[in-house]
Structure formats: C-alpha cells, structure tokens
Amino acid sequence: MHTAQIALVRASWQQLTADYDEVAHLFYHRLFELAPESRHLLTGDMDSQGQKMIELFSITVAGLEGVNRLVLPVLLHLGQRHQCYGMVLADDEVGEQAFLWALKQKLGTHFTPDLEASWQEVYHLVSDTLQLGMREPYLH
Ligand code: HEM
Secondary structure (H helix, E strand, O other): OOHHHHHHHHHHHHHHHOOHHHHHHHHHHHHHHHOHHHHHHOOOOHHHHHHHHHHHHHHHHHOHHHOOOOHHHHHHHHHHHHHHHOOOHHHHHHHHHHHHHHHHHHHHHHOOHHHHHHHHHHHHHHHHHHHHHHHOOOOO
16 A cells, blocks of 8 residues: 555544444444344444454554554454354455445545545455455464
8 A cells, every 4th residue: 555545544544443433333234234144143242343343453554564564464363263253255245345334424525535445455455364364274
C-alpha cells in the first residue's frame, strides 16, 4: 500500500474505533443478514467477539508498513483457528461486504471512493492471509 493510503486508513480507523463496539455490531448485523447460516457458528458473547475482531484490524492497521514481519504470522495462525471454528471460504466473501458496509454506515460521506479502495486492500490483506491459514493443517 502507498504511504498516502496508509495515512488515509489510519485516520479513518482512529475515527471508527472511537465507537468500535458499534462498528463491530454493524459488521455482525450485516454478516448475519447476508449469511444467516453463519449465525450458528457465533454463539458466544458478541461484545467480546466484536472487540477481538476490531483488535485484529487495529494490529493490522498499525503494522501496514511492516506487514511481512508482524502481521502475516498473526493472520496465518488466526486463519488456522478459523478452520477449527467452522468458517468456510464463502463466509469470507460476505465478510468483506459486511465489513465495508459497516465502515460506510459509520463514515457516511467521509467514506470516499479512495478510502473505500484503501480499506478494500486492507481487508484483502487480512482475508487472503486468513484463507491461506485456513488451508494449513492446524498447529497447536
Ligand atoms: C476478516 C474477518 C475476520 C476477522 C479479522 C476475525 C477475527 C476473529 C478473532 C480475532 C477471533 C477471536 C478468536 C481467535 O483469535 O482465535 C475470531 C473468532 C471467531 N470467528 Fe472470526 N474473524 C473474521 C471473520 C469471520 C467470519 C466471516 C466468520 C464466519 C462466519 C468468523 C467466525 C468466527 C468464529 C466462529 C469464531 C470463534 C468464536 C468463539 O470462540 O465462540 N470470523 N474471529
């Protein structure tokens, strides 16, 4: 990602995480609307689930310059755990739609096409690596 895109993403993430529980709530609301069958996978406390998901994006956003060193191993391992959780690849496509939709609800007109394209790259970084991890055998 270009430095300018990273700066855009960071500024918006700061704005979004001021209200992170609402971002997470919007994400899961949309995910379950788009993929109702994924609802049964997530049966625990949705507040703490949302917090963990947001934390993961915070780690990614903080590490965008040095992705290979820090973020990729974290995401690969997360993908391996998702294989155990029962997530399937199709869930990830709706995951992208739900995530971008949640950001759009929160940012409104500030969610410009440039910003959307930058967030799409971040999501793909997360999800492509998650999917790679999902294809690996689980390592304890
Ligand atoms: C890029 C998007 C996603 C991110 C960043 C993400 C992140 C996380 C994180 C950080 C956890 C906490 C547990 C752990 O660290 O192993 C978790 C758990 C989980 N995720 Fe995701 N996740 C994503 C997408 C999805 C999708 C699309 C599904 C399937 C519908 C899913 C299903 C689950 C399940 C079932 C758990 C376990 C919940 C439990 O412990 O009860 N995730 N996810």
